[in-house]
Amino acid sequence: MGSHHNSASHCFAFEQDFIGxxxxIPLCVRRKLDLIGLxxxxNHWLALSQAQRQELVDWPDASDALEQLRExxxxxxxxxxxxxxKDLLPIVDAAWQQADRCPAEVLTAAATRGVxxxxxxxxxxxxxERFALCKLVRPGHDHHNLEAAFSEVLA
Known part of the structure; x- marks a missing residue:
């Protein structure tokens, strides 16, 4: 299972087409943005230099580091x-933060794909990994990465 991945800066293979x-905005950065509420x-992301984007990918997710990230x-x-x-409310108690309860949407998405x-x-x-699956199953989201995500996360 994927618990050995570093949640702060791991990028998935299914994101490879835009890594580099x-x-x-890769999922590891989107998770940090949710955590800091930003x-x-x-357009913001694309206005940053390669080096700045890489820095955001590599940015740690300890609470003091996240404070600094917001600033x-x-x-x-x-x-x-x-x-x-813009400021948003930082995400607390999201479905992806609950290790003990898999959201119905994720289970349904898995089942319809025979997973x-x-x-x-x-x-x-x-x-x-939980964050990625929760984001990818949302209605209106481009679902073409979902199969790849399931196979990668459950590999």
Missing amino acids: NWRC KLKL HLRCCTSGMPEGMA GLTPAQWSGMSEL
Whole structure:
């Protein structure tokens, strides 16, 4: 199971098509944004340099580091045409933070793809893996990565 992955900066194989050039915000960064409650738009992300984007991927997720991340991003985005990244409420008690309870949407998505997902598998995942599955099953989300995500996370 994937619990050996570092939730802070692990990138999934199914994200490989944009790793390196970072043309989309990878899930590990999106998780950190949820944790600090900051709305970073794709335009903000694309206005950052490669090195800055890489720095966000590598940024640790301890609470003091996340505090610094919020300040850092507000600082980086304040001069952008898009305006400063907006504050949201930090995510607390999200489905992906509950190791003991797999959300129905994830179970349904797994079942419709013929994937058996056990409670033990869910609780054995890293927080980032749970985050990825919760994000990828949302209605209106591009689901083409979901099969790849299930096979990678349950490998």
